Amino acid sequence: MVRNVLARGVLGALTLYKTLVSPLFTGSCRYLPSCSDYMSEAVERHGAAAGTVLGLRRLARCQPLGGRGHDPVPVSDPWRALVSRRPQ
Numbered sequence: 001m002v003r004n005v006l007a008r009g010v011l012g013a014l015t016l017y018k019t020l021v022s023p024l025f026t027g028s029c030r031y032l033p034s035c036s037d038y039m040s041e042a043v044e045r046h047g048a049a050a051g052t053v054l055g056l057r058r059l060a061r062c063q064p065l066g067g068r069g070h071d072p073v074p075v076s077d078p079w080r081a082l083v084s085r086r087p088q
Contacts, residue, residue, distance in 0.1 A: 006048035
């Protein structure tokens with residue numbers, strides 16, 4: 001139950017962001033799906049904690065020296081995906 005409440009809170013905050021802030025930055029996304037869509041999908045798929053961590057890691061990669069292109073949410077265990085992407 002707590003997981004659902006937390007996930008709904010995170011998804012509500014993302015909805016507000018998409019409605020109020022995101023339209024001001026149209027066309028500036030480096031990845032597909034956009035970071036807010038990525039985090040929404042990650043929270044729905046993996047819960048509030050893991051989804052938020054995955055989304056924040058995606059935001060950290062969104063910078064001029066970062067990558068671009070298609071970057072889907074991991075389907076399997078999100079914690080394994082987080083560990084396997086650490087820089088060596």
